[in-house]
Amino acid sequence: MSKQAIFIVAQQTFRDEELLEPKAILEQRGIRVKIASKTRHKASGKLGTEIEPDLALAEINPTESDALIFVGGSGSRQYFDDPEALRLASSFKVAGKLVASICIASSILANAGILMGKRVTGFPTEEENIINHGGEYTGMQVEVDGSVVTAKDPSAAKEFGEALAYLLEG
Secondary structure, eight states: OEEEEEEOOOOOEEHHHHHHHHHHHHHHHTOOOEEEOOOOOOOOTEEEEEOOOSGEEEGGGGOOOSEEEESHHHHHHHHTTHHHHHHHHHHHHHTTOOEEEEEGGGHHHHHHHTTTTOOOOOGGGGGGHHHHTOOOOOSSSSSEEEEEEEEOOOGHHHHHHHHHHHHHHH
């Protein structure tokens, strides 16, 4: 049975390339991809991508997927303190599943309490929050530490997708 990954995007102003590039890489490798947002209503990227999410956050079941990936962009701030998003991140981590974020979305993982003692990257504006939650901020393009994968910004989207695919194939 093939692996499945869920990308979580903001309803508004997610970073298009931070979703589209890793998603394409995973699909090319035979990994099933679903997209989720707070609701199933249309989600819009900063650069104009429009997506009808497959799932609302409340419909995500950690036992049915192998990875949870938070996409960045200014809209992802809607999840920084969202109890449902933080619970999902934590439940995937506790279940030993892959948990990932790119750009400012690394603060979602920090706020969920799953970056303690992990080597982490993310957009530089999130460095202080990551450190305050026990993460070791590196500023690298991509960091893989156990089942946690983080990426710095849109320029790391392809490398992020490759790292995710590698781990999911393994």
